[in-house]
Amino acid sequence: MIIDCHGHYTTAPAALAAWRERQIASLADPAAAPRREDLRITDDELRATIEPNQLRMMDERGIDVTVFSPRASFMAHHVGDFGVSAQWAAICNELCHRVARLYPGRFAPAAMLPQSPGVDPATCIPELVRCVEEYGFVAVNLNPDPSGGHWTAPPLADRSWYPLYEKLVEYDIPAMVHVSTSVNPAFHTTGAHYLNADTTAFMQLVQGDLFADFPTLRLVIPHGGGAVPYHWGRFRGLAMALGKPPLEEHVLGNVFFDTCVYHQSGIDLLVDVVPAKNILFASEMIGAVRDIDPCSGHHFDDTRRYVEAAKLPEADLAAIQEHNVRAVYPRLDALLRSQSRLSS
């Protein structure tokens, strides 16, 4: 089985964006805000956005299951206040839940959180509880910069994040550390902000001692870890200079990198420097890079090709493509097992 731990609902029906536009337009006039029930999307409309897109490409590429969360760049936690984010997160999460329910065994839902700049992360817990307990979500996306490129939030090892981590640990679900759109003109969203956030988050974890307090917390750094594996020597040296244990002891019991790296040399480096147990298969399809690479004739984001060409021992390949994801996302593992029993 091949599990892609990083997919977003980037193809949601246009009605969703229209609802969001109405919500944003009403920021200055809350009485004009759309209600959640104003958004009406039928199951057929959902199918029409999934079957010719993510599901078709999963079938073409041989991806069995995708961990599926709301579109990352649309989370836009910088917009409005907590109430605005709470409404928006509830709607987006519900759509991912419905997609997962329509295609059991093919999509497993992961939640966006209703974060808002300067607001206590603990306010996100009710939505997290709802998604896990009512909908059976298997993971969440945690935005280390709800300001959208102004980086006003404290580092991830700060105690203000702890209530959220406590809940993640209680539910035994991982968080993917994933920013949203950049409203800072210095940062292109998918070409700079995403990768910078990955690098920044990892270094925050190296500087801190978060996993001494949360030994079972698991964080996934997407996009192959940003700049981290390419600069593995720098990070090893910086950990030494900071008086931290080696990265293997200090963070690699809890931190995992996905394989959203869109060329062969990058994947080769990733599997060369990062232990196989810390790598999770992913492609972020359909995402930031949708074209076919004219050099290879295949989609840039068809990462299965690179991972399978990386000359990995068979056990490592199976770990990366399936077993690690099941171990890091135990509720996904349980979901897949229950679905498999139902279908057999």
Added chain:
Amino acid sequence: MIIDCHGHYTTAPAALAAWRERQIASLADPAAAPRREDLRITDDELRATIEPNQLRMMDERGIDVTVFSPRASFMAHHVGDFGVSAQWAAICNELCHRVARLYPGRFAPAAMLPQSPGVDPATCIPELVRCVEEYGFVAVNLNPDPSGGHWTAPPLADRSWYPLYEKLVEYDIPAMVHVSTSVNPAFHTTGAHYLNADTTAFMQLVQGDLFADFPTLRLVIPHGGGAVPYHWGRFRGLAMALGKPPLEEHVLGNVFFDTCVYHQSGIDLLVDVVPAKNILFASEMIGAVRDIDPCSGHHFDDTRRYVEAAKLPEADLAAIQEHNVRAVYPRLDALLRSQSRLSS
């Protein structure tokens, strides 16, 4: 000959830091500000900070020449106003000039600019003129984020930077795009901010069309290009999505990456994906990562080992270690040729 295009005066005499502390302490009371002539450092004091440090390690590693600029993390353009930066840049640049004069053929000076957040970059031109015309500097460091991690400056393709580019083109000198210390607690200076800035700057150049306006401008992205080579496929795909020409045409006539990547796999990837003509040898010694790698028994920042072990064709190795730097830094080439004539 081996030329290291990226060294900073990280070991300057303590009197320099003491002068800076007085300057910072006087921000609220300008009458108490130290004068430039209050800083007194003898040639012997300079020698005592260079000979057992940079020069010793250059000799041990077989580095002939280093392009030598003020300590990057100490530029701290966010401190005070333009006047404060102007005094500080003048002092720091003069010390690099003196080091270069003490060791002809071993150090060539590069300038920091007196940037200040929100201040027109054109205000830096007088210091640039002074450094090139009076001191014979061969390059400058350009900070894309003078705010120190708040990223309030416009992208590098913005026209506000153009007066500076015009002067660089007139003098035919390159700029290394190098940030300074981060005062944003989200970003560790050398573990996140430096790498993020490299990635950010490259993506700004991909988004823009700067080199249509400045076809001979040359920018060096340090630290191996941040996350860029590791994500080369992503950047190629994003350029396509933005309707830009291939990276080779769009930016690689003008953008160069240094080799400050502190492990073998990283350098292997760099030379695999980036054309040899766009790679410049560098180590940033003595810099962010000073320890010996317990796995190799050698310094993390001894990049010559990695570059020479990267199985490059001989001509590519010579290009990276010498000829590319001479081509990108023609005033360095001229300086070395004149020094060689004098000594022969």
